[in-house]
Amino acid sequence: MHNKIILLAEDNPDDALxxxxxxxxxxxxxxxxxxxxxxxALDYLFGRAAxxxxxxxxxxxxxxxxxxMPKVGGLEVLRQVRAHEMTRRLPVVVLTTSREEQDxxxxxxxxxxxxxxKPVDFDxxxxxARNLGMYWLLLNELAPSC
Numbered sequence: 001m002h003n004k005i006i007l008l009a010e011d012n013p014d015d016a017l018x019x020x021x022x023x024x025x026x027x028x029x030x031x032x033x034x035x036x037x038x039x040x041a042l043d044y045l046f047g048r049a050a051x052x053x054x055x056x057x058x059x060x061x062x063x064x065x066x067x068x069m070p071k072v073g074g075l076e077v078l079r080q081v082r083a084h085e086m087t088r089r090l091p092v093v094v095l096t097t098s099r100e101e102q103d104x105x106x107x108x109x110x111x112x113x114x115x116x117x118k119p120v121d122f123d124x125x126x127x128x129a130r131n132l133g134m135y136w137l138l139l140n141e142l143a144p145s146c
Contacts (some may be wrong), residue, residue: 004030004137005030005034005058005061006060006061006062006064006133007063008020008033009036009040010034010036012035015066016034018126019064019095019125019129022126022127023129024131026130026133026134030061032083037070037071037072038071038073038074038076038077039071045087045090046084046087055088059086059087059090061091061136061142062091063081063090063091063092065092065112067094067096067098067103068097068098074094075103075107075110078112079094079110082111086096088111089144091142093132094107094112095118095132096115099117113136115130
């Protein structure tokens with residue numbers, strides 16, 4: 001599983017660096033592709049724009065998706081991911097600061113595999129990212145691609 005990519009869709013550079021650091025500290029050796037908005041996340045997944053040369057059949061092992069991103073928000077990214085046969089089964093974990101109950105409900109309604117609120121505390125955030133990586137990349141068994 002170490003050769004599979006983690007797609008991190010996160011507009012906050014500090015949160016992105018912290019997430020990547022926590023994964024490395026947990027000996028998660030997967031490459032992390034960091035995109036900074038919803039458009040870039042969709043472009044990566046569907047091989048568009050700057051990612052047009054990418055083999056779209058080589059899906060990430062996991063998408064860590066922030067909700068509050070510029071251009072296209074995380075909920076719309078999730079809606080498009082689940083609407084496309086190729087990405088329908090892709091594990092998507094919403095990783096957000098949102099405390100809105102409606103965001104939680106909508107995320108699950110749209111097919112999120114998990115919803116995790118980012119802890120404010122550095123150590124708690126690091127532990128949450130470590131646990132996400134361990135579970136989704138080492139313990140979870142992925143569904144076959146469509």
